[in-house]
Amino acid sequence: MQAPLALRDIHQPPAPPWWPPAPGWWMLLLLLVLASLAWGWWSRRRRLRRARLAALFDETVAQAATPAEEVALLSELLRRAARTRDPGADRLQGDDWLAFLDGPGGKQQGPVFSTGAGRLLLEGGWRRNVEPSEVQALRPLARERFLRWMR
Incomplete structure (x- = not known):
């Protein structure tokens, strides 16, 4: 009879x-x-696009020689931007246009275009004398709306 084999315990690797x-x-x-x-x-890319759009807005507005021309250019830029939201929005007239501008998506509180400084867009481009202070109140509103819609 042979001697039993000595078994060793299993070692883990x-x-x-x-x-x-x-x-x-x-x-x-x-x-x-x-x-x-x-x-x-x-x-x-998004930051550069926003900077280019802001430069386009500022350069276009800077081309105006009179406050009335500036209002007309602001209106043109806003109508161009409105086409990105609704293809027929650029053809809106009067209070419908201002109500569209007041629509959702802006930082402004309340109807700033329908009842505030934005009312200048209705006839400001056609008036002979437009107060520069009125245009200065409108410019930041229009710029913010333009940048928001063009993004």
Whole structure:
């Protein structure tokens, strides 16, 4: 009879090292890097577009020689931007046009075009004498609405 074999206890292999990570972690890291690069590109593109639109607005308004011309240019820019929201909006007239300008999507509180400084858009481009202070009150409202609609 042979002597019984001496059995040894089962030994576990050592735990895998933390470095280098498994291929799945490399893919996750690559995905995160690509996502952050795409977000940075999109954010930069959006910021540059907004800056170009603001420059277009400012340059166009700066071409006006008189306050009445400035009001006409503001109206033209707003009608151009309104087409991005509704293709027929640029053909609205009178109080319907001002109500459309007061529509949702602006930082303004209340109907600033229908009852406030925006009423100048109705006849300001046709009046002989327009007060520069009236145009100065209208310009930031029109600029904000233009930039918001063109984005």
